[in-house]
Amino acid sequence: MDLAEGKLKFIEAWGKLGSEWGINRTMAQVHALLLISPEALTTEEIMETLSISRGNANMTLRDLINWGLVEKHHKAGERKEYFFAEKDTWTIARQVAAERKKRELDPVIKVLNELAAIEGDEKDPEYKTFKTSVSDINKLAKNVNKTLETMLKAEENWFWGSIFKIFK
Amino acid sequence: MDLAEGKLKFIEAWGKLGSEWGINRTMAQVHALLLISPEALTTEEIMETLSISRGNANMTLRDLINWGLVEKHHKAGERKEYFFAEKDTWTIARQVAAERKKRELDPVIKVLNELAAIEGDEKDPEYKTFKTSVSDINKLAKNVNKTLETMLKAEENWFWGSIFKIFK
């Protein structure tokens, strides 16, 4: 396999993984393309390489910027905007974790807290099962939350280092 | 909020979370319903409660069984099949992690290894950037993999226990 094939395969694999984890396939592909590009790329180049429309490219790039994974660069004496991806893996993982925590975990924890507060007849099996499930999941969610917060705070952390044997 | 409202809200929240993480919404909802049911339920009851068709219920239940999250129960002297969910949160997390690792992480690691083996000109920035990104992600993937394997092996592990403060 040569470099050109490898690039395509990488973009494809990253896109597939993204879509399995609830991230738009195109967004993951654009991200992959920028990850393996030494230089910042223009919208045109991205459209061309991935065969996507201008509108799609524009919206996807905006999303990636909102996720903190991509930034706009300007080149002196040029009108065009160039896009460039953060390439440090630890930073990418942190950004994604932070974004999903905010969008998904936080709202779920809110609901779980409300549900955990529901009162009822301790002798009713319906109530007891509900209560137990909700409170167990609530505990898990809170622990995941705490772990994520630690991870997000860590600039580069001994704790995660010891778990993941981080490289960088 | 009373118990009946709470149940609906739980099912809804679980379904939404599932769909954000690439798990079919209905599948997550059926799982939620079974989680808060003290008794095993029939297909009929599940169809009725969630307003879904027989075919959908059947396929969803089969998927849940394949994921190891639900099991069929039989009641003496009855023809009908009853469905019952594993309720231990740690076990659920383990099953889901195992399944997704197998379906998603393992194939990605395979591709990354192939890509990491590509050779090229070290002076070509295209090649160098590709190489570095692939190898960094490969390292991360391998570490995630190792961590998951540890987690899956642990019947009940002091290390993860201390991280998640697991109950069980």
Added chain:
DNA sequence: ATAAACTTTCATTTGTTTTTGAAAGTTTAA
């Protein structure tokens, strides 16, 4: 062997998400 009770399948339909591309908007240079 048969028919009732129950389960599974799968071609269609329905619903959701993503993409397109033309039009509108903005910025810059002259």
Added chain:
DNA sequence: TTAAACTTTCAAAAACAAATGAAAGTTTAT
């Protein structure tokens, strides 16, 4: 101020994923 260069928007179309339900299949009791 104007027009060219470039970016953004968004309604409509296409692509994709999930759900339906009638028909086919299976099991059990007699």
